[in-house]
Amino acid sequence: MTVTQSPVEAPAPPRPATRPPRGNRSNGQWNVDGTEPLNANEVWKQAEGGLAVRERIETVYAKEGFDAIPAEDLTGRFRWWGLYTQRKPGIDGGRTAQLSDDELSDKYFMLRVRTDGQALSPAALRVLGGISADFARGSADITDRQNLQYHWIAVEDVPEIWRRLESVGLETTTACGDTPRGFLGSPVAGIAADEIIDPTPVILEIKRRWIGDPELANLPRKFKTAITGHPSLDVVHEINDVSLVGVVHPELGPGYDLWVGGGLSTAPRLAERIGVFVSEERAAEVWHGVIQVFRDYGFRRLRNKARLKFLLADWGVGTFRAVLENEYLGYPLPDGPAPEPATSPGDHVGVHLQKDGNYYVGAAPVVGRVGGPVLTGLADLIEEVGAGRVRLTAHQKLVILDVPEAGVERLVTGLEDLGLTAQPSPFRRTTMACTGIEYCKLAIVDTKDTAAAAITELERRLADAVADGSLDTPILLNVNGCPNSCARIQTADIGLKGQIITVDGPDGPVQQPGFQVHLGGGLASSDRDEAGLGRTVRGLKVTAGELPDYVERVVRRFLADRAAGETFSSWAARADEGVLL
Known part of the structure; x- marks a missing residue:
């Protein structure tokens, strides 16, 4: 199964004016079957949303401890704040499918911190490193979703961790659960010399308006977003629920091409182009329209059929576009071009010139593992060389931005001392x-x-x-x-x-x-x-x-x-x- 990067002159998909079929009650689609819950997860989500559990974590569970947490919060609502119980040590893989979640679970948590393509300052890196050292037994992993992931987190420490994260503009809000999860954004947004469009304003607007919004906190399943304006296509847009990919319209100038319905797991499906051009001014509301389509029409009865990719496969691109435009946007979107083939690797490893004359340097840890000393050491190093920011990538790498030419050599050497490298072997x-x-x-x-x-x-x-x-x-x-x-x-x-x-x-x-x-x-x-x-x-x-x-x-x-x-x-x-x- 493949999705080809079509040339600019490719015809747009058909645009039927009909609404989606109103079939028999079977899939649990809110706008078709009504909102009565059809499985146990939908019952507790409707009874009380996952966002509500934060207050109990801070005022009850952090004081009374792990054993005070009821099951629907522990295995359900905690995920809305980036918390999963981690695996109990010593259970071999042959028993994974034989044991219940309760039997597999330890009394510690994995905690996921979303970065959403955000640039991390030295202060933020020190906070992240301090959390690793103080609360996570030194653990910290860069994920392929640009998240930072900790282990060994005790519920008693979560309020203090949140306080530290929020002091540097970071959060765990809807980092997991049936929610809009962390965004993939171009690691070189705003600084790459060959950038088509800077996605930072769009990501910030979406986060400001809708992350933590109760109206979008009960989706059929997870919802993954990717937004880039770089010609390396560096956010793996083909495997996200919704992606906005930078293109240049021959008449309307720079903007985005809309992709919908990607996802892997046990039923992999690559996203499809919807065939529309999205201007920067409309990008946030188009994202909002797509997620509302998923919320209202996504399949909720069976969780293994609840991702947006199954709805798109059922409807087809033409119907999806018609519903998005007619029911949620209230206006048609112009047809638009497809992205050009990628111009360079999307991991950004190595030394590269920025458009302002400084450099960005992409570095590779080993399979994403960093840890507290690496993060705090990186903060010291980038300040030493006069750089200002770091971003994570969709490939378990990191990119140091704004490096003066005089500091490049020292930075590359210092990265090696931290167990990072800007000159990795092909396999690393x-x-x-x-x-x-x-x-x-x-x-x-x-x-x-x-x-x-x-x-x-x-x-x-x-x-x-x-x-x-x-x-x-x-x-x-x-x-x-x-x-x-x-x-x-x-x-x-x-x-x-x-x-x-x-x-x-x-x-x-x-x-x-x-x-x-x-x-x-x-x-x-x-x-x-x-x-x-x-x-x-x-x-x-x-x-x-x-x-x-x-x-x-x-x-x-x-x-x-x-x-x-x-x-x-x-x-x-x-x-x-x-x-x-």
């Missing part, structure tokens, strides 16, 4: 991993440590291919601990889905942590001008221990077999199955 640069079994209750296998070990081993084994220049194209390696694809396995060159696999042992079959392999996926923000989901090969599974062996083997086969200029994804799509084993 392109490998991502989700939280995995260390903390996640859904996970089956370890991911962070497995991926980090694989990076080290692949750097050693394939050093010759890097040195002689034969490995001259990025190969994305994404490691996920379960089928839910938080690490975007279907859109990686090599995507690894965690599962328990059976292998032959000396005394018969044994079960081990391992991965199902997806090959040849990719998004337009990488080295290709076409997005597509990876293929699976029957029987292609590897144990965690075999992971470096497999990756080395398939990469060397690619280097031996590829045509001139061929990417890994193109090769993997055409290769015989036997070559991929």
